[in-house]
Amino acid sequence: MKLTSMSDTYTLNNGVQIPVIGFGTWQTPDGDVAKAAVKAAIQAGYRHIDTAVAxxxxxxxxxxxxxSGIDRHQLFITSKLFNDAHSYDAAAQSIDRSLQNLQTDYLDLYLIxxxxxxxxxxxxQEGNAAAWRAMEDAVRAGKxxxxxxxxxxxxHLDALLKTATIxxxxxQIMLNPSDLQPAVTKTNAELGLLSEAYSPLGTGxxxxNATVKQVAAETGKSPAQVLIRWSLQHGxxxxxxxxxxxxxxxxxxVFDFELTVxxxxxxxxxxxxxxxxxxxxQAQF
Incomplete structure (x- = not known):
């Protein structure tokens, strides 16, 4: 599909439309810094905001x-379940807490x-299945x-799909030229999951990088713009x-140029x- 603007969307496997670029808030300090960054992002045209309890x-x-003053229904807001909430009750409580924190009565996307x-x-396996049941019930409740x-x-996906009804x-995985995670993105495609790319700039x-800077020089764009465009061209x-x-x-x-093969x-x-x-x-958290 040809992408032309920040208002373009992908269609998720349940028919929900999701803006093709989201504003990430990982490592954004709490308080005035995060608040100002989100307001600036919405002013710049972002309609997709990604955060997490963690x-x-x-x-x-x-x-x-x-x-920001933007109508809630014009925004796509994502949050995520923290590692201490992998049970039905804890997940249900976590969803409600995120809704309260974000001052909204529904989230557009919620992730384990x-x-x-x-x-x-x-x-x-049991922890994920229990949390997923709470998330499914929250979908049915309109949250x-x-x-x-x-x-x-x-x-992890195979185990979850054994009991999932939704x-x-x-x-959402780390994706940038330093790690394409081909096995994971192949699995996502096979199962009909959209691959969201966190750390698309390699956390800066x-x-x-010399290659990124060379492509930036060739295209007349910044290294960050090149990396975001790379992600979009991979889908x-x-x-x-x-x-x-x-x-x-x-x-x-990032919509007025294309990277060559x-x-x-x-x-x-x-x-x-x-x-x-x-x-x-293997991660120790």
Whole structure:
């Protein structure tokens, strides 16, 4: 599909429309910084805001959304289940708390943030299944429009699908030229899940890369714009993060150019230059 503006959308497997670029808030400090960043993003044209309980900034993100003056129904808001809430009751309470923090009566997307937290490593399948049941009930209650997962790999998805009655719509994973995660994105495509890309700029580590800078020079764009465009041309949904209004605005200016096959190939070859995604079965949190 040809993308032309920030108002373009992908269609999730349940028919919900999701804006093709989201504003990421991971590592955005709570308080006035997060609030101002979200307001700047909405002013710049973002209509898709991504946060999580684990980021510790839901209330500030909610305040920024409220103060933006944009009608809630024009926005797509995502949050995520924290690692300590992998049970039915805890997940249900977490959803309600996120709604309260974000000052809204529904979320457009809610994700299980991590498939295998240390606290439930010996029974993660049961924990995910229980949390998912609570999320499904929240969908039926009108609190959530779509549900999905984050950092899941094939084994985690297969286990979840054994009991799920609503199919996950999204798998949000680390995706950038340093780690294409081909096995995970292949699984997502096979199962009909949209691949959302967190850390699309390699948490900033790719901005100074020589290949990225060369492609930026060739296209007359910034390294960040090149990386966001790369993500879109792969069919991913990038979630770039910034706290600087000028960069927040610039990161939306990615619809007036296309990367060539040669440029995409050069960027795809940057495996490992800015880190790899954590193995969710080994991470110590």
């Amino acid at each position: 980021y510790g900034n839901e209330q500030s993100v909610g305040a920024g959304i409220k103060e 943030h991590w498939p295998n937290p240390v606290a439930i490593r010996d029974h993660w 959530l429009r779509a549900i999905g997962v984050s950092n899941f790999r094939r084994q 199919k996950p719509a999204v798998n 580590g790719l901005l100074g 991913f949904l990038p979630l770039p993060k910034s706290i600087h209004p000028q960069y927040i605005q610039a990161n939306t200016d 040669a440029q995409m190939t050069a960027l795809d070859a940057l495996h490992g230059v800015s880190g790899l995604a954590l193995d969710p079965d």
